[in-house]
Amino acid sequence: MEPTTKMFTDRDVAVLEDIIRHRRDVRGNRFMPKPVEQSLIDRLLGAALFAPSVGFSQPWVFVIIRDATVRQQVKESFDLTNAATQPSFSGRQEQYARLKLEGILESPVNIAVFYRPPDGPVLGQTAMPEAGLFTVVCAIQNMWLMARALNLGLGWVSILDAQKVGNILRAPAGHQLVAYLCIGYTDGFLARPELELLGWEKRRVLESVIRYECF
Amino acid sequence: MEPTTKMFTDRDVAVLEDIIRHRRDVRGNRFMPKPVEQSLIDRLLGAALFAPSVGFSQPWVFVIIRDATVRQQVKESFDLTNAATQPSFSGRQEQYARLKLEGILESPVNIAVFYRPPDGPVLGQTAMPEAGLFTVVCAIQNMWLMARALNLGLGWVSILDAQKVGNILRAPAGHQLVAYLCIGYTDGFLARPELELLGWEKRRVLESVIRYECF
Numbered sequence: 480m481e482p483t484t485k486m487f488t489d490r491d492v493a494v495l496e497d498i499i500r501h502r503r504d505v506r507g508n509r510f511m512p513k514p515v516e517q518s519l520i521d522r523l524l525g526a527a528l529f530a531p532s533v534g535f536s537q538p539w540v541f542v543i544i545r546d547a548t549v550r551q552q553v554k555e556s557f558d559l560t561n562a563a564t565q566p567s568f569s570g571r572q573e574q575y576a577r578l579k580l581e582g583i584l585e586s587p588v589n590i591a592v593f594y595r596p597p598d599g600p601v602l603g604q605t606a607m608p609e610a611g612l613f614t615v616v617c618a619i620q621n622m623w624l625m626a627r628a629l630n631l632g633l634g635w636v637s638i639l640d641a642q643k644v645g646n647i648l649r650a651p652a653g654h655q656l657v658a659y660l661c662i663g664y665t666d667g668f669l670a671r672p673e674l675e676l677l678g679w680e681k682r683r684v685l686e687s688v689i690r691y692e693c694f
Numbered sequence: 695m696e697p698t699t700k701m702f703t704d705r706d707v708a709v710l711e712d713i714i715r716h717r718r719d720v721r722g723n724r725f726m727p728k729p730v731e732q733s734l735i736d737r738l739l740g741a742a743l744f745a746p747s748v749g750f751s752q753p754w755v756f757v758i759i760r761d762a763t764v765r766q767q768v769k770e771s772f773d774l775t776n777a778a779t780q781p782s783f784s785g786r787q788e789q790y791a792r793l794k795l796e797g798i799l800e801s802p803v804n805i806a807v808f809y810r811p812p813d814g815p816v817l818g819q820t821a822m823p824e825a826g827l828f829t830v831v832c833a834i835q836n837m838w839l840m841a842r843a844l845n846l847g848l849g850w851v852s853i854l855d856a857q858k859v860g861n862i863l864r865a866p867a868g869h870q871l872v873a874y875l876c877i878g879y880t881d882g883f884l885a886r887p888e889l890e891l892l893g894w895e896k897r898r899v900l901e902s903v904i905r906y907e908c909f
Contacts, residue, residue, distance in 0.1 A: 535897075
């Protein structure tokens with residue numbers, strides 16, 4: 480097994496860094512209704528398939544949703560879940576209510592990403608069962624960066640009841656919803672994350688999140 | 695809040711696609727002992743900090759480990775966990791035993807990545823508590839791609855008892871080990887994943903992992 484000698488350049492590093500820094504979570508207030516070509520969706524999925532996967536298990540399933548009825552059902556489920564969660568944010572409920580937290584109907588394509596449970600033991604997953612779910616998240620992050628490079632907006636909706644959305648999409652038993660993604664053209668990407676711009680949370684500096692040798 | 699107009703080009707997309715396709719999980723059989731400059735580790739961490747995070751919570755902590763004694767302790771813990779898991783792979787135990795599954799000592803730098811639990815409710819995490827862990831995985835995938843662009847090898851070790859490794863690193867209560875990464879220069883990157891080359895698992899084609907509208 481001879482290794483390849485492909486070497487990336489400083490310029491390549493700069494491109495990746497630029498894509499990483501300009502990636503945003505795009506919501507319904509920025510999506511445009513313009514349809515997204517299937518060829519672009521295929522490039523997102525192509526990026527997903529080359530994600531690392533524990534034991535090369537590739538335990539991902541992508542449900543591509545354009546149908547307005549299906550998206551409407553998911554949106555109704557989001558509304559119920561969101562209404563139930565809002566009281567958790569006591570003292571900030573007004574600010575919370577003003578936030579646009581999804582783009583299920585405003586974006587022309589949604590992709591529900593599921594974890595498919597394995598048939599038997601998976602190499603690397605026996606001691607950390609959640610490694611299978613983590614694999615699916617790696618694929619999603621690849622898609623997110625590819626979407627930004629293609630100048631497409633992508634938003635991850637996590638205010639959802641995974642079981643209920645699984646039922647809407649008729650997911651087989653054991654399949655677990657990892658992410659519900661909204662994808663579409665956008666009128667632009669914010670210079671900084673919206674929650675940072677609105678003062679919901681501050682950006683942490685590097686020094687506050689690194690330790691050396693141990694805690 | 696005016697959006698930015700930064701547009702990426704077809705060439706940028708090709709660079710990202712190339713990095714994604716050439717990324718590999720690098721293990722002890724390919725690492726070289728040459729030290730890794732702190733400036734490169736800082737670029738990996740810089741990529742991590744610009745990952746998406748649920749509710750902009752940034753719940754990540756990175757423990758950078760160069761000390762040989764600490765790495766030796768983690769390696770001993772890996773050996774115990776790996777020996778316990780091997781019998782799960784009945785019929786493939788010999789092949790399993792021949793696989794090199796970590797590079798804890800061969801790589802000069804390890805980074806243990808932890809999830810730090812929040813002080814209160816996090817926007818977007820109330821309905822899916824695992825969204826916090828998923829955020830940390832997004833940061834790890836950013837680091838992995840950046841490592842490949844910098845021509846550095848990175849391997850994710852998941853055959854570990856998260857609690858025991860947390861104890862070795864004196865992690866505070868509630869902090870959860872998400873990934874243990876081995877980082878170093880490598881003699882090259884394999885053309886395809888090692889587990890694919892060795893016939894452990896086959897690559898799945900796109901058609902087998904997509905559904906339209908629902909399952």
